[in-house]
Amino acid sequence: MLKDVLRWLLAALLAAAGIMHFVSTRGFRLVVPYWATRLTRLDKEAIVIASGAVEVGLAAALVGLTKERRRVGLATAAFFVAVFPGNVHQWRTGRSAPGLDTDRRRFGRLFLQPVLVAWAVWATRPDRKPTVRRRRRRGRN
Template structure:
């Protein structure tokens, strides 16, 4: 007899699918229509640390977002690992959000200091969303 699906499980699956869509959309934005705006968020130290120019960093992060989003949907058996990886990715790009806020550089949807400051609080929400919707701490 199969274990019944709980409402919380249904919500988690929905949250995971929405997160996947968000990651793919944002990844595509990194590669196409908002590429220049994302370059603004790359801290000046990042090219020195990685050996990549700002555009390559934006392209690489966009590709990672697309892969994470696709993997959340295509590889449900690996959702815990992918969720933990997505959470780590959100932590890794946080310095870009701080850099953008501290330098006051505008980008699409982040044209004011207030918007850039509020954006900082979205990152912990994304980390929590990735972890809650995939449950890397739960037993298999």
């Protein structure tokens, strides 16, 4: 039950963040490191739009693909790891984005990323089923 609530909450946060990528591309373009444009051969706007689309897609998958929940959780965690260099770049360059307009907030955001990774992994991990231990009786096959 708690995992379901946290999974839905994570999906809502991803969807909101993804939509913000479409609404406020200028604010997010400032965060994209220059090396990312060289690596992906995309401009900053395309990277922002693509990452927003991925966030919205992951949000939908977290709630809609119940049979693939574990894989979607791992993909979400991988996404959080993949965007971490952008968070470091934002902190090091002092560039503001929506909600991250102070050095303190930008620095604090770095510590949120591992929490998000753990959240995605834990909230999509299958529940353990109680195991039944069978006793072996001596002398019986």
